[in-house]
Amino acid sequence: MTQHRNPVPIDTSRNMASGRGRAIVIGAGLGGLASAMRLGAKGWQVTVLDRLDRPGGRGSSISQGGHRFDLGPTIVTVPQGLRELWAACGRRFDDDVTLVPMDPFYRILWEDGSTFTARQDDAAMRAEVARLSPGDVAGYERFLKDSEERYWFGYEDLGRRSMHRLADLVKVLPRFGMLRADRSVHAHASRRVQDPRLRFALSFHPLFIGGDPFHVTSMYILVSHLEKAFGVHYAMGGVQAIAQAMARVVEDQGGQVVQGAEVDEILIANGRAAGVRLADGRVEPADVVVSNADPGHTYDRLLRNHPRRRWTTPKLKRARWSMGLFVWYFGTKGTRDLWPEVGHHSIVVGPRYRDHIRDIFQTGRLAGDMSLYVHRPSATDPSVAPEGDDTFYVLSPVPHLGHDNGIDWQREAEPYRQKMLDMLEARLLPGLAERVTESLVFTPETFRDRYLSPFGAGFSMEPRILQSAWFRPHNISEEVPGLYLAGAGTHPGAGVPGVIGTAEVLATLVPDAPPRRDIARPLPLAAE
Incomplete structure (x- = not known):
């Protein structure tokens, strides 16, 4: 795939010749690329505009010293969502991307x-639960049944349709009540199992989509069913390989994926979204605009010259945003066989759970302790590192940048990385310090600057019950006709299945492409 850097000539002549309407997608994250594929399948001539140097957004990668660092999501939990996306475009996902099932999924290590x-194996999981706490096996099995029930309602029903009408929310409120959606994930786990380690193992998953397990609605226990029913998979080449395959589909449909092109404003004509203005001043007209940027950035920046009724600046500031992320990417020399017990995914748990989560989400304090998610893709995919070497990605949840006692990451980043190194050496990777050859650190400031994420949040708005479904920014904009939203900040939410799902919902809202007309003619853009 050809990658471009700004400035880039965007070919509008073929839009006129094709006889199809034009759609612009802002952002080549997985939600934006999936939306472009869905719109291309509906006959739209799609141009995807992205400020980075390669597609994927938070699922992109950086290569350094022979190591490929996958920057964001590391796993695929609902592969049929991707297969359905490809099928909607008349393609086979497995012809373009190779998925490898993980066994085990991950290993949790306590102090x-x-x-x-x-x-994924039922017997193996029951044996693990019995090994830790024999009296909790029955409660664990009840938890799995609870998880499946919430999967069918929350994922297969609500997650596959738009929730932009208040009446749709009112209809499902009794079901929410029956499933005790008011109860948190951790509270629900605590009603089923007694061992604190099992309570952690059954409740930490909301952190993967930016949620506080002690406050996020128990609907999200459905993740346990996703893992059990569909497994956990790794895409050979990383999630970057999925993004590149998506971009190829868009281009094969006659669309464009333009890198190095930053959108500065969504333009309005005759009361509708009518195109975008780029940071270099170019204006690109369109019949439909889809924003894969964070809804906070979309409404507060890209629509700054348009009056807003619901998603005003004060309301966005009052919203609860997901935590920030401190991520250390590093390569090691000659370690492929050094740590044989360390698999593809490990979770190294710190001394505190509830209080540490409170520091991250509520007080905004950078705690002295941490819990770590360790990704070792070289255990599965040799292409990520030179022969005999390893590539790692270690993530620690931290407060976002919006707390009153904001953290100075210019000062704190290196001490925090050193604490992370010390914990890894003591708990998982002995002798690590002398083996590190490449190093790259992302802080919440990186997420703010690289991804234009409000407050440097890792996953947009936190998925609490009053920031989910109808309460979340809608897939069809409440502010501007002709504008649609995709990605983690809209319905159904964050995570690879969620952002792919936003495009499925969006496709039910965007009409088929209109018949031929001269859409490349400049429109009377109100913001000019």
Whole structure:
């Protein structure tokens, strides 16, 4: 795929010749690329505009010293969502991307030396639960039934349709009540199992989509069913390979994916979204605009010259945003066989759970302790590192930048990385310090500057019950006709299945492309 850097000539002549309407997608993250594919399948001539140097957004990668660092999501939990997306475009996903099932999914390590290995096999999981706490096996099995029930309602029903009408929310409120959606994920786990380690193992998943397990609605226990039913997979070449395959589909449909092109404003004509203005001043007209940028950035920046009724600047500031992320990407020399017990995914748990989560989400304090998510893709994919070497990605949840006692990451980043290194050496990777050859650090400031994420949040708005479904920014904009939203900040939410799902919902809202007309003629843009 050809990658471009700004400035880029965008070919509008073929839009006129094709006889199809034009759609612009802002952002080549997975939600934006999936939306472009869906719109291309509906006959739209799509141009995707993205400020980075390669497609994927938070799912892109950086290569350094022979190591490929996958920057964001590391796993695929609902592969049929991607297969359905490709099928809607008349393609086969498995012809373009190779998925490898993970076994085990991950291993959790506690300070007392105990561990929990998560697998898809039912018998293996029951044995793991029984090994830690024999009296909790029955409660664990009840938890799985609860998870499946919420999957069918929350994922297969609500997650596959738009929730932009208040009446749709009112209709499902009794079901929310029956499923105790007011109860948190951790509270629900605590009603089923007694061992605090199992309560952690069954409740930490909301952190993967930016949620506080002690406050996020228990509907999100459905993730446990996703893992059990569909497994956990790794895409060979990383999520970057999925993004590049998506971009190729868009181009094969006759669309464009333009890198190095930053959108500065969504333009309005005759009361509708009518195109965009780029940071270099170019104006690109369109019949439909889809924003894969964070809704906070979309409404507060890209629509800054348009009056807003619901998503005003004060309301966006009052919203609860997901936590920030401190991520250390590093390569190691000659370690492929050094740590044989360390698999593809490990979770190294710190001494505190509830209080640490409170520091991250509520007080905004950078705690002295941490819990770590460790990704070792070289355990599965040799292409990520030179022969015999390893590539790692280690993530620690931290407060976002919006707290009153904001963290100075220019000062704190290196001490925090050193604490992370010390914990890894003591708990998982002995002798690590002398083996590190490449190093790259992302802080919440990086997320703010690279991804234009409000407050440097890792996953847009936190998925609490009053920031989900109808309460979340809608897939069809409440502010401007002709504008649609995709990605983690809209319905159904964050995570690879969620952002792919936003495009499925969006496709039910955007009409088929109109018959031929001269859409490349400049429009009377109100913002000019």
